[in-house]
Structure formats: structure tokens, C-alpha cells
Amino acid sequence: xxxxxxxxxxxxxxxxxxxxxxxxxxxxxxxxxxxxxxxxxxxxxxxxxxxxxxxxxxxxxxxxxxxxxxxxxxxxxxxxxxxxxxxxxxxxxxxxxxxxxxxxxxxxxxxxxxxxxxxxxxxxxxxxxxxxxxxxxxxxxxxxxxxxxxxxxxxxxxxxxxxxxxxxxxxxxxxxxxxxxxxxxxxxxxxxxxxxxxxxxxxxxxxxxxxxxxxxxxxxxxxxxxxxxxxxxxxxxxxxxxxxxxxxxxxxxxxxxxxxxxxxxxxxxxxxxxxxxxxxxxxxxxxxxxxxxxx
Numbered sequence: 001x002x003x004x005x006x007x008x009x010x011x012x013x014x015x016x017x018x019x020x021x022x023x024x025x026x027x028x029x030x031x032x033x034x035x036x037x038x039x040x041x042x043x044x045x046x047x048x049x050x051x052x053x054x055x056x057x058x059x060x061x062x063x064x065x066x067x068x069x070x071x072x073x074x075x076x077x078x079x080x081x082x083x084x085x086x087x088x089x090x091x092x093x094x095x096x097x098x099x100x101x102x103x104x105x106x107x108x109x110x111x112x113x114x115x116x117x118x119x120x121x122x123x124x125x126x127x128x129x130x131x132x133x134x135x136x137x138x139x140x141x142x143x144x145x146x147x148x149x150x151x152x153x154x155x156x157x158x159x160x161x162x163x164x165x166x167x168x169x170x171x172x173x174x175x176x177x178x179x180x181x182x183x184x185x186x187x188x189x190x191x192x193x194x195x196x197x198x199x200x201x202x203x204x205x206x207x208x209x210x211x212x213x214x215x216x217x218x219x220x221x222x223x224x225x226x227x228x229x230x231x232x233x234x235x236x237x238x239x240x241x242x243x244x245x246x247x248x249x250x251x252x253x254x255x256x257x258x259x260x261x262x263x264x265x266x267x268x269x270x271x272x273x274x275x276x277x278x279x280x281x282x283x284x285x286x287x288x289x290x291x292x293x294x295x
Contacts, residue, residue: 015132015188015239016162068093069115070108075291076119078112080105086130086162100127102134105166106141113148120150120294122287123170129161132186132239139246142169150294154286155179155277160265164276165243168250173277174286181271184247185263186240188232193220251275 070093071078082105083095090101093108112118145151146169153159153167155175160183167173167181175181197204204221217228224232244258251258253275261274271277281289 015186015236016130069111070094070104071112071121073115073117074287076117076294077287077290078108078115078118078121080108080112080121080123082123082125082127082159082163082166084127086127086135086166088131088134099130102131102138106138109142109145113145118149120152120290122152122154122290123167124154124156124283125159125163125167126156127159127163129163129165129183131162132243135162135165136239136242136246139165139169139250142166143246143250146171150290152286152290154283154290155181156283161185165246168247168276172279173271174279174281174283174289175268175271175277176282177268177280179271180265180267181276182261182265182274183263184243184258184261186236186243188236190218190224190232191220192223194223197221247276 071080073079081095082100084098084100087099087101089103090096090099091103092101093104094100109121109123112121142151151170153170153173155167155173157176157178158180159167159173159175160180164181164184173181194204206216206219206222208215214228214231216222217231218224241255244255247253248255248258257275266274266276269280272280279286
């Protein structure tokens with residue numbers, strides 16, 4: 001329950017860099033606990049309960065943090081997994097309960113760079129993205145380390161949005177034929193409960209000092225004002241610019257080229273054509289190629 005609450009407070013009223021499909025899955029997993037009986041897409045189609053779960057929700061046991069560096073070393077290559085929804089702080093060095101924390105990625109990445117047994121790093125991604133908070137700083141850290149040791153981003157299927165933000169920092173990005181890259185953009189969901197509360201006979205009043213009238217901006221219990229919407233939109237625009245600039249810098253593209261993608265996604269070779277990936281290979285082929293390069 002602690003981890004469901006942890007994820008819920010990071011889904012609503014906070015900027016996200018996440019693929020829409022992954023957002024559906026994450027919200028669906030919380031549906032019963034949030035009192036959601038059904039979900040409907042913007043086109044009116046109903047999301048079936050069976051589609052509310054995906055295979056990155058593996059509830060693996062935590063490893064002993066004192067003995068676990070957060071990665072496995074195979075023939076001199078450190079393998080760091082980024083699986084499921086990415087969040088700022090998870091308190092685990094490895095993916096846990098369908099999430100991967102930026103705190104764990106940072107620790108594992110820096111440790112691997114300092115590990116004398118590690119000749120190269122393979123960051124293995126299968127993630128639709130997640131939280132914006134913490135992603136930009138981690139991306140900068142990973143990009144600054146480029147050139148220290150060979151680092152490849154190997155997609156075991158997808159690296160979308162925040163996951164691609166991180167994957168783009170590697171020397172090479174390798175995507176499988178059916179895998180995906182892209183979804184470069186930021187989104188924020190605001191939930192307005194005011195009508196539902198009124199129908200339930202409840203009225204919520206926020207009391208603030210006269211000079212702090214914006215303190216209640218964004219609260220779900222009241223409608224979003226035009227001023228609050230403009231403020232949040234400006235923040236989202238700024239975060240989107242940071243994201244686009246980071247990918248452009250990492251991939252040798254212009255910011256305008258990145259923005260022209262309009263947060264679209266690219267399957268397999270289309271990602272190579274767009275400049276978001278370097279080659280199309282199955283994950284095991286990509287890993288073998290990295291081993292050959294570092295032999």
C-alpha cells in the first residue's frame with residue numbers, strides 16, 4: 001500500500017514525462033484504491049480492466065543494499081536495468097514493484113563508473129517514462145560522464161519520454177525492430193473533483209492569508225482558475241524546453257528538430273531515421289556487439 005500511495009501522489013497534479021499508454025496502465029493499477037470503477041479515453045472508448053496491467057509490475061524482493069551495487073557485471077560490462085515507471089525517489093537500487101528510481105539509477109551508474117571491474121556500461125530500458133522531477137539532473141550527470149567508459153542504451157523494448165531522456169545520454173542507443181523511442185514532451189494532469197464533491201453534498205473551502213490567494217492553485221477540490229492554468233502551462237513549457245534541449249544536446253540534433261517531432265513515437269528503424277537511435281538490433285545482439293567493442 002505504501003508504494004501505491006507513493007505512485008498516486010506522483011501521478012496527479014505534477015508534471016510527467018510519460019507515454020499515454022503507460023499513464024493508462026499506472027492509473028489503472030491504482031483504480032480500485034482510488035475508487036475508479038471505469039476509465040474512458042478522450043475518444044470515448046472504454047479501457048478494459050485487462051489492459052490495466054503490464055509485465056513490468058514484477059514484485060521482486062529487495063536485495064541487500066549493503067552488498068548490491070545496483071547492477072550485474074557480465075564479462076566486464078555493468079548491466080543497469082530501467083524498467084517500469086520512473087520516479088524521483090524509490091529507495092531501491094534496482095527496479096521494484098513496477099518502478100525504477102532516479103536515486104537508484106544515479107547510485108548504480110556512478111558506482112559502475114568507479115568500479116575497476118567494469119569496462120563498459122549497458123543501461124537496459126523497458127519503460128514508458130514517468131516523473132519529470134529529478135530526471136533532468138540525472139540526465140545531465142549521465143551526459144557529463146560520457147567518454148569515461150563506453151555506455152550503451154540497449155532497449156529491451158521501449159524507452160519513451162523520461163526513459164528516453166536518460167537513454168539519449170549514452171554513446172549509442174540500440175532499439176529492437178518492434179521497440180520504440182520518442183514521446184519527448186511533458187504533460188500534467190489536473191483532476192477537478194469539485195462537481196463530484198458538490199453532488200455528494202460536500203463543499204470545500206480553502207482559507208489562506210489575504211496575500212496568499214494563489215496558495216490553493218491546482219487543488220483538485222476547486223476548479224482550475226485561468227490564472228492558475230496559465231501559470232502551470234508556463235511551467236510545463238519551461239520543462240518541455242529543458243527536455244528538448246537535453247535530447248538535442250545528447251543526440252547532436254537541433255532543439256527545433258526535436259520539437260518538430262511533436263512528442264511522437266518511433267518504432268524500430270524509424271527511430272534511427274529520426275536521429276533518436278543508432279541501430280536496430282535485438283537486445284542480445286546489442287549486448288554481444290558491446291562486448292566485442294570492449295574486448
